[in-house]
Amino acid sequence: MDDHQFADADLAALYDVLHPWDPRGDFGFYLPLVMAAESVLDVGCGTGALLHRARAEGHTGRLCGLDPAAGMLQQARTRTDIEWVQGELSSVDWADEFDLVVMSGHAFQVFATDDELRSSLAAISAALTEDGCFAFETRNPAARAWQRWTPEHVREVTDQQGAVVRSWHELEEPVTGDVVSFVTTYSSPLWPQPQRSRSTLRFLGAVELAKFLTDAGLRVVEQFGDWDRTPVTQDSLEIITLAKPS
Ligand SMILES: C[S@@+](CC[C@H](N)C(=O)[O-])C[C@H]1O[C@@H](n2cnc3c(N)ncnc32)[C@H](O)[C@@H]1O
Structure with a gap:
């Protein structure tokens, strides 16, 4: 990651x-x-x-x-x-x-x-x-965008090879203060395994x-x-x- x-x-x-x-x-x-x-x-x-x-x-x-x-x-x-x-x-x-x-x-x-x-x-x-x-x-921060960064909200896009790549976020909870950390997972039928990337953002x-x-x-x-x-x-x-x- x-x-x-x-x-x-x-x-x-x-x-x-x-x-x-x-x-x-x-x-x-x-x-x-x-x-x-x-x-x-x-x-x-x-x-x-x-x-x-x-x-x-x-x-x-x-x-x-x-x-x-x-x-x-x-x-x-x-x-x-x-x-x-x-x-x-x-x-x-x-x-x-x-x-x-x-x-x-x-x-x-x-x-x-x-x-x-x-x-x-x-x-x-x-x-x-x-x-x-x-x-x-x-x-x-008043719009609390991170509340929608959950695995139920899956995005699907078609990449340059025509494969459907799915991505979703998992929030690290509890969110305290104005700093939000989350992991994004990307999966593609063309990859041996999903890729995960951790981010920390300040609001x-x-x-x-x-x-x-x-x-x-x-x-x-x-x-x-x-x-x-x-x-x-x-x-x-x-x-x-x-x-x-x-
Ligand atoms: C969400 S992307 C936005 C990329 C581009 N500005 C755009 O609008 O498409 C955030 C970018 O910030 C970069 N980044 C991460 N930490 C950084 C830092 N400390 N200083 C500058 N850029 C950073 C990431 O590598 C990534 O390319």
Whole structure:
């Protein structure tokens, strides 16, 4: 079992099948921001789908993807006109060089401890240019998404070989505080055995999130509860934030 989801190349190859491009979803929201920025850092870039699309649509500036998972970056590197860096924010030292730092696919929630949040936000703040923007989303804890992460909720997708891959989550209970751990199992008739991957995600509310951002020298300039740019309410699934250096 792997602590970095999708470190394994087979699962990484499946990632884009499980998370197809949705123009009304996160990529549809972030792509115009990427296209409008001269230099872009995608933290937790995964298979690189967002930056791939930006380059394909004519972005001519600097595009850089950072991710610790070798399998994910193997997919990302199918495009060689983008910088790909294997690692985490603690292993890089960018200063005043990106107009946009983006984290999509709820990658922000991997920062589970206060220390990780503080050091990651400090690195993002340092990497941004003076008028740069940090754009990311985190699931609204009020919507309690983890309550649906149970084995009864099975997803089925057809992979590139035509095999039906099933996946489901098992929550580690009890859930206390704002940190949620779960194991995802993937099974395919083409694999000798199912693959399991453990994840830990933090669910920060808007008030706490704003405190961490402020401490890192960032201020919230816009916040939305959904990809259609409606405001955050108690029922919103997402807290989508655009923050700038204060
Ligand atoms: C759910 S995926 C999202 C991938 C991509 N951003 C997307 O929207 O498709 C989360 C990604 O975060 C990466 N990740 C895990 N821990 C990380 C860390 N400490 N720093 C940066 N990325 C991390 C994982 O390897 C994975 O590729």
